Amino acid sequence: MQTKRTIFPNMWLPYGLLAPQLAITLVFFIWPALQAVKSSFEREDPFGFKTTFIWFANYSKLLADPMYLNALWRTLIFAVLVTVIAMGVSLVLAVAVNRLLRSGRVYTTLLVWPYAVAPVVAGILWWFMFNPSIGILSYVLGQMGVTWNHRVNADQAMILIVLAASWKQISYNFLFFVAGLQSVPASLSEAAAIDGAGPFKRFWTIVVPLLSPTTFFLLIVNINYAMFDTFGVVDATTSGGPAQSTNILVYKVYADGFLGLNIGSSAAQSVLLMLIVIVLTVVQFRFVERRVQY
Amino acid sequence: MVENRPWLNVLTHLVLVVGVIIIAFPVYLAVIASTHGPGAFLSNVVPLLPGPYLLDNYGQMLSQGMSTSGAPPLTLMLANSLVMAIIIAVAKIAISIISAYAIVYFRFPLRTLAFWIIFITLMLPVEVRIIPTFKVVSDLGLLNSYAGLTIPLIASATATFLFRQFFLTVPDELMEAARVDGAGPMKFFRDILLPLSRTNMAALFVILFIYGWMQYLWPLLVTTDPKFYTVVMGIKRMAAVADADPQWNLVMAAVVLAMLPPVLIVIFMQRLFVKGLVETEK
Numbered sequence: 001m002q003t004k005r006t007i008f009p010n011m012w013l014p015y016g017l018l019a020p021q022l023a024i025t026l027v028f029f030i031w032p033a034l035q036a037v038k039s040s041f042e043r044e045d046p047f048g049f050k051t052t053f054i055w056f057a058n059y060s061k062l063l064a065d066p067m068y069l070n071a072l073w074r075t076l077i078f079a080v081l082v083t084v085i086a087m088g089v090s091l092v093l094a095v096a097v098n099r100l101l102r103s104g105r106v107y108t109t110l111l112v113w114p115y116a117v118a119p120v121v122a123g124i125l126w127w128f129m130f131n132p133s134i135g136i137l138s139y140v141l142g143q144m145g146v147t148w149n150h151r152v153n154a155d156q157a158m159i160l161i162v163l164a165a166s167w168k169q170i171s172y173n174f175l176f177f178v179a180g181l182q183s184v185p186a187s188l189s190e191a192a193a194i195d196g197a198g199p200f201k202r203f204w205t206i207v208v209p210l211l212s213p214t215t216f217f218l219l220i221v222n223i224n225y226a227m228f229d230t231f232g233v234v235d236a237t238t239s240g241g242p243a244q245s246t247n248i249l250v251y252k253v254y255a256d257g258f259l260g261l262n263i264g265s266s267a268a269q270s271v272l273l274m275l276i277v278i279v280l281t282v283v284q285f286r287f288v289e290r291r292v293q294y
Numbered sequence: 295m296v297e298n299r300p301w302l303n304v305l306t307h308l309v310l311v312v313g314v315i316i317i318a319f320p321v322y323l324a325v326i327a328s329t330h331g332p333g334a335f336l337s338n339v340v341p342l343l344p345g346p347y348l349l350d351n352y353g354q355m356l357s358q359g360m361s362t363s364g365a366p367p368l369t370l371m372l373a374n375s376l377v378m379a380i381i382i383a384v385a386k387i388a389i390s391i392i393s394a395y396a397i398v399y400f401r402f403p404l405r406t407l408a409f410w411i412i413f414i415t416l417m418l419p420v421e422v423r424i425i426p427t428f429k430v431v432s433d434l435g436l437l438n439s440y441a442g443l444t445i446p447l448i449a450s451a452t453a454t455f456l457f458r459q460f461f462l463t464v465p466d467e468l469m470e471a472a473r474v475d476g477a478g479p480m481k482f483f484r485d486i487l488l489p490l491s492r493t494n495m496a497a498l499f500v501i502l503f504i505y506g507w508m509q510y511l512w513p514l515l516v517t518t519d520p521k522f523y524t525v526v527m528g529i530k531r532m533a534a535v536a537d538a539d540p541q542w543n544l545v546m547a548a549v550v551l552a553m554l555p556p557v558l559i560v561i562f563m564q565r566l567f568v569k570g571l572v573e574t575e576k
Contacts, residue, residue: 004466007401008479017396018408020389021449025411028446029418032426039426089313096309099302109561110314115571116556117321118508118526121549124533125320128327128340128542136323139339170317172571179572199302228421232510236530250421254511257425266425273422281417 033274040267058268067244068252068269074158075248079226081162086169087218093170094177095203108178115171119164119229123236126164130156150238154245157238161246164237165230172225173218180214181207213287220284227276249273321553327546328352335542351547360532360544368551371525376555378443378513378524379506383499385448391491394457395483399469416451420512428515438519447512453498456573460494461487497570500563504556525552 040058042051062068093111097104114122129137130150138148150157184207192202231250234240240247240255247255253273257266323340330345359367397409420427427446436442464487472482513527523531529548533540560567 004399004462004469008399008473008482010400010479011402013479014396014400014402014405017392021393021412021454022408024389024445024449025415028427028430029415029423029449030411032423032430033418035426035429036423089316092309093313096306096313099306100310103307107310107314109564111310111317112564112567113557113560114317116504116508116560117553118510120510120526120530121553122320124529124545124549125324127533128546129320129323133539134335134340134542136340136342167317167320175568175571179568199299228419231421232526232530235510236533253422254424258515263425270422270425274418277419277422278417285416 036267036270036274038267039263040271042267043264054264058264059272062265062268062272067247070244071247071249071252074244074246075227078158078162078165078230078246078248079223081158082165082169082226082230083219083222085162085166086222087173087215089166090170090173091177094174094181095207097174097178098181108174111174112171114168115175117168118232119168120232120236122164122168123161123233126160126167127237130160150242152242154242157242157246160237161230161233165226165233168233169222169225173222176214176218177211180211184210216287217284220280220287224277224280224284228273321550324546324549327542328544328550330543332541332543335539340542347543351543352551355544355547355551360541360548365528365531366520366523368525368528368548370521371523371528372551372555374443374522375507375524375526375552377440378509379503381440381444382447382506382509383502385444386450386453386502387495387498389448390450390453391457391488391495392483393454394461395487397454398458398461399479412449412451412454414451415449420447424511424515431516437516438522440522442516443513443522443524444506447506447509450502453502456494456498457491459573460491464490493566493569494573497566497573499570500559500567501570503559507556 039051041053041055043054043057044051093107097107097111100107117125129135130148132138132149132151135148141148148156150160188206188210189202192206197205227248228250230248231254234246234248234251238246240251249269250273253266253269256262256269260266323342326342326344327335327340328351329348330341331347331350334341334345355368357367357369359365359371365371393408393412397405431437431442431446434442436445468486469482472486477485508526509524510526510530513522513524514530517523517527525548529545529552532548533545
């Protein structure tokens with residue numbers, strides 16, 4: 001770990017400075033996480049009088065449970081769709097803004113503010129638009145011969161949460177793509193243009209490779225977002241329904257633990273989710289560290 | 295750009311205008327809906343032009359709230375959100391900057407361990423450890439309090455990293471000079487490092503304020519007393535009324551009020567916001 005050439009010689013001060021952060025981390029992060037690991041190996045009787053240590057039974061039950069596998073599958077579909085849509089749309093917008101010198105900033109301001117909209121609010125907005133009885137989009141779809149009702153149609157429920165979650169994430173990706181595009185040296189494009197490469201060829205051969213670090217970073221961030229930060233979107237729109245079709249993992253932990261009071265299973269699900277976050281964080285951090293050295 | 299291609303310029307503007315419309319349309323509808331009376335939502339489709347009830351709807355929500363949902367007036371919920379967001383942002387910055395200072399400017403046993411314990415918080419978002427964390431907070435008697443709403447959220451690995459990276463770029467000579475002049479560690483921190491970190495702190499404040507304002511799951515769990523409802527979680531209660539259609543005009547007035555403060559911050563603090571975002575995430 002990097003340090004300064006010179007340091008302050010002081011025995012106790014650094015511990016005092018670290019104390020508040022460490023205390024909060026230990027009490028509200030490490031301790032609960034250990035508790036989750038512990039109760040994932042236990043079974044609690046319905047009245048909470050007795051707990052038995054049952055090794056991996058919670059896990060094996062979970063991984064054999066079609067409901068859980070369904071949630072896993074739905075999460076995968078959801079995360080892939082949100083990542084592809086949110087990154088695709090924002091890349092197109094970022095490339096367009098990057099072409100403009102003067103009016104680019106105005107467009108940027110008009111595009112970045114959804115960052116500040118809470119996921120649950122995004123969910124309510126899209127639910128309002130797709131409301132089967134009064135929603136404007138369900139009305140337009142009805143005119144085109146599509147009957148929209150996400151309360152009974154599983155695919156439509158999935159489309160709804162994907163749209164709401166992607167809508168909110170576009171602004172974030174957009175900002176990072178704009179930053180990435182602006183660091184592409186103009187001289188490269190100019191040299192290629194003199195050699196006769198048109199704008200689309202230049203984009204594929206120069207911009208896309210140079211943008212790949214940003215793209216990779218955003219890929220991890222977006223998967224993370226879709227898997228963990230979209231609780232509010234699901235809770236506001238579909239609550240996991242109909243028939244479990246939008247019950248993504250992070251919602252299922254909450255529903256099983258808080259509403260279903262199945263502590264052992266919910267704890268095992270928490271631990272599996274933690275493992276997923278750890279993998280994503282390590283990948284992200286490795287990559288960030290490697291980039292920082294350049 | 296290198297050459298002039300009029301059709302490409304037209305296409306560029308077209309793409310951006312369509313993008314802005316897609317981004318803005320849901321919010322436009324919300325604003326429109328919040329200006330209508332309750333009758334406007336009984337017919338087939340939502341009106342697309344403003345109605346005459348703007349002041350009535352917002353006035354009612356701010357002063358009384360929605361009686362059917364048992365939620366308090368929006369003024370109270372907005373104040374709670376404001377308190378929560380400010381406490382989270384200020385406390386996160388405060389504890390992160392002193393942690394980073396300890397890690398960069400001192401050498402002591404267990405330094406690497408402390409660093410890793412802070413780092414681990416990145417891997418434990420509240421969503422994955424909700425039940426045990428809820429239990430800890432409830433055992434400590436912190437349910438329905440500002441402490442319970444904020445303290446479990448204020449550890450911050452990203453802010454600590456940001457300050458650590460920044461401190462590492464501060465030239466060593468500054469500290470050597472301060473030591474030659476007889477300044478102790480706290481004096482150096484207060485008189486030299488803090489002023490140098492002002493922009494970073496401001497940028498981070500913008501990001502963390504928005505983070506605190508947007509919290510949903512955590513307030514939903516720890517508050518059962520309407521006195522402590524935050525606006526983002528309160529809205530959900532209004533929208534999800536049993537056995538009846540929500541009063542859309544009022545819900546949308548609440549939605550607009552809940553969005554307004556953080557969105558204005560992003561728009562007016564754009565420079566700081568972008569700086570904070572790019573630095574905390576990378």
